[in-house]
Amino acid sequence: MCRYGLTMEPPSPTPLPPQLVDGIRARLDAQDVVGVQIGWVDDNGIVRSRVVPTDQLAGAAHRGVGITAVFAVFDSHDGITFAHEGLSTPSGDVRLVPVIDSVDSVVPLAGQPGLAWVNGRQVAVDGSPWPYDQRAVLERQVSAAAEAGFEVKAGFEVEVVLSHDREDGEVAGAHRGPAYSANAVQDLSGFTRTLLTDLRANGVGIGQLHAEYGASQVEIALDALDPLAACDAQVLARQSIHAAARAHGLRASLAPITTTDGAGNGWHLHTSLWRDGHNALTASEGDGGPHGLSAVGAAYLAGLHRELHGIVAVTAPSTGSLLRRRPHFWAGVYDVWGVENREAALRLVPGGGLLGADHTNVELKPSDASANPYLALATVIGAGLAGVRDGASLDEPVQEDVGGWDDARRSAAGIRALATTHEEQRANLLASDVVREVLGDDLLGAFVACRDADAAWAVEHTDEEIVASLRWVY
Known part of the structure; x- marks a missing residue:
């Protein structure tokens, strides 16, 4: 093997x-x-x-x-x-x-x-x-993790915009905000009750639901599970969300961006490695590393950081993903990691305190519904395992919003923006040997062909038309 x-x-x-x-x-x-x-x-x-x-x-x-x-x-x-x-x-x-x-x-x-x-x-x-079966790609990475002595846990945070159903297909917000407010949940009381009931009946566990930062946006945090179960639950959650919305005369959109000036939707992907029933990312006595990470944890995060540009070409791959990628929207625009830094593309969530030591996980921000979840998670696992195998060295975290820095300061710190054009993203994807090995040449070739076709369509259309074309696909 x-x-x-x-x-x-x-x-x-x-x-x-x-x-x-x-x-x-x-x-x-x-x-x-x-x-x-x-x-x-x-x-x-x-x-x-x-x-x-x-x-x-x-x-x-x-x-x-x-x-x-x-x-x-x-x-x-x-x-x-x-x-x-x-x-x-x-x-x-x-x-x-x-x-x-x-x-x-x-x-x-x-x-x-x-x-x-x-x-x-x-x-x-x-x-x-x-060779084009996406589920099998993730199964291979689960097997690779097991051969390296690890199990993987993963969980998705799914963001969705809810709109009144309109004939013109435009977004008409189903809640009036404010962000994170109880008032917004009141506007959606019927939908929320139906969704929670349906998710429970469908066997999909969630940790919480709340009104998010974007206009008429809601976020659902799914339980952390083994990789295949996590992706299966995410797919089933999406069907449950759409059905609950329809039951109340609403439309749900999980598209990366639903209006050209909106915050956009992510599905933040959290992962951790486990060994012998314990979180292998968390430092134990005698295995102290930076920020509460074990040596394995530091190398896992370093592997993700090292391959970030290639990873994101799979986890946020669409023309809508590129339009969503703007500073100050917690979309992970620059190739930095930080400890609980929600503007960082990679956010370390340390364990300890009320959460418990085994809670340590890494959140990938630039990830959205235009990604195949099985490919997205497989790519993340493959990059993290490569970091552990290589003993990759972890850079220092960035705790600021680097979108507020000028170009010279970012350049001096070695910080690059993630791709905002198809050409950049395509080059990043093909430059990653890790991503190529995870996907395989056949599936990678088909994936690139799909991205090229989307980009060719986008050249002939405005940003508004691109957003509208994807709005109700997801």
């Missing part, structure tokens, strides 16, 4: 055990479920799905459902690019297979009565691995 675990192969589909099939069928029948959505997330962060009748689910779990191979080269506007050599024609089929390992894998949707949800993987028609 190579150092990033790229030879790890997912299992081929096999028939579900009869007892498991009976358990799923009984659960779905008890809730009058007639169809199951098999969902996956494409390279633009868009959730796609196919629906099968409940009596066809067992067959789908064994044989999969046919989908076109060119889903790997759909762009954000549902255009198909054939610029990637590996998928340069409309020919080809793959199988979408529901990931079912327990009765709870298939979730009756509280906000969509009659339908259930299950996450899917994409495999070749003979059941062998398909």
Whole structure:
């Protein structure tokens, strides 16, 4: 196996055990479920799905459902690019297979009565691995972490703008603020009750919900879980948010930016490494490092910092992401890390105190809904593990908002802005050997082709048109 675990192969589909099939069928029948959505997330962060009748689910779990191979080269506007050599024609089929390992894998949707949800993987028609399957990329990194002696925990903070549903597609704020206020929550009382009820019924755990800084914005902090469960929960949370909004005559947008002058939405990604039941980022007695970090913790954070420009090309990849990247909006515009610095691209959240020593984690700010969560988290894990493997050295933290510094001061400190153009971001992506090894050449090629197609579309449109085109996609 190579150092990033790229030879790890997912299992081929096999028939579900009869007892498991009976358990799923009984659960779905008890809730009058007639169809199951098999969902996956494409390279633009868009959730796609196919629906099968409940009596066809067992067959789908064994044989999969046919989908076109060119889903790997759909762009954000549902255009198909054939610029990637590996998928340069409309020919080809793959199988979408529901990931079912327990009765709870298939979730009756509280906000969509009659339908259930299950996450899917994409495999070749003979059941062998398909190099463009995003879920498999994360599975490889989980395996690589295990081989290095670690488990990973991850959690997403999901920001969403809520709007009254308007025929013109513009944003009409569903709460009047102020930011973080109880008044704003009162404006959304019905939606909030429905969402919390649905999330609980759908098995999605959250730590809190609050009105955020942006106009009519809300943030939901999802529980920290193992990587695959965290991404699965994030996808299911998004479906729950949209359904709860519709139930109250609202529209929800998780797009990176919903108006050209707004704060924009992130889904801040928190990660930590664990070993023998303890947080390996936290310094123990005799392993003291800077800012309460262990040697492993310092190297993990250093690995993220070292690869930050390449990471962000995956975690905030879209034309909307580039427009969102502005100073003073807590979007992580510069390649700095800081201790509890919310303007830093990488924010160290130390453990200790009321939180407990095992709470230590690293938050990545420049991450949003136009990223595929499985690829985003895989890239973060791969970069962090590379830092640990190399014993990467951690720079000093930056505790200020460097957006207020002049260019000369930032240059003297060796601080660079993250990309704000497609050309810069593309170059950063292709320059990262770590990101290339995590994604693999095939998927990287398709991913770049999608970004190129989006950029070509954007050249012919204004910023306002770009924002409007993505507003209700997410």
